[in-house]
Amino acid sequence: MKPIGARRATLATEVRAEIERMIVDGELAAGEKMNELALSNAMGVSRGTVREAIRSLADSGLIDLIANRGAFVHETTLAEVRNLYDLRGAVFAMACAAAARRVNEGLEPDLPGALQANIEQMKAAIAEEDVPRYYELNIEFHDLLLAGAQNPKAKLIYDNLVKEMHLFRRKGLSLPTNMEKSLAEHLDIAAAVDNGKPEAARRAAIVHITEGFSRYMKLPEQEAETGA
Secondary structure (H helix, E strand, C coil): CCCCCCCCCCHHHHHHHHHHHHHHCCCCCCCCECCHHHHHHHHCCCHHHHHHHHHHCCCCCCEEEECCCEEEECCCCHHHHHHHHHHHHHHHHHHHHHHHHHHHCCCCCCHHHHHHHHHHHHHHHHHCCCHHHHHHHHHHHHHHHHHHHCCHHHHHHHHHHHHHHHHHHHHHCCCHHHHHHHHHHHHHHHHHHHCCCHHHHHHHHHHHHHHHHHHHHHHHHHHHHHCC
């Protein structure tokens, strides 16, 4: 946890961003009660500032405010997980198709090279079984495609969705075999985008998100088989 400067004008906003980061990174676990005193001491701010920041997160989907009990990190239900994957798939598929169209029109000349560079780094992360690094690069791959689509509203919607999804997306990539499957899907998306084929890119994106959900659902069984 990083300390927060006490003199900054946007203190509550900074505290909100740090709490959000802690939830997304798994430092605050799903279902955990928010400890205002501990957070305020760790960040060097008042409990009131922490309380304000927590309340401002109530509409983000990351925090649940429960009357007479306090604030808790949201525990996502299976139905919510499925809905989030469906929504994310629709936005991501649209973005991949748009990125491919823009490549075909010569509007994104640097995107194919950027995707390839990212893929090479993902291959290296898999070879080293470096799950945190692969996950980082996975986020970057998706961000490159959202940026290539040049649709700011779609990116805003996508970013808000993935904030709620980081914890179980990370779990879905926690085994080497799952990273390899994810990479193969990335290769299909990149090939379609590089070749300027919007519909192929859309289909490959939908397959990728659908398979991501399947990996998440199969994780308990896979962990049992590998002793993870």
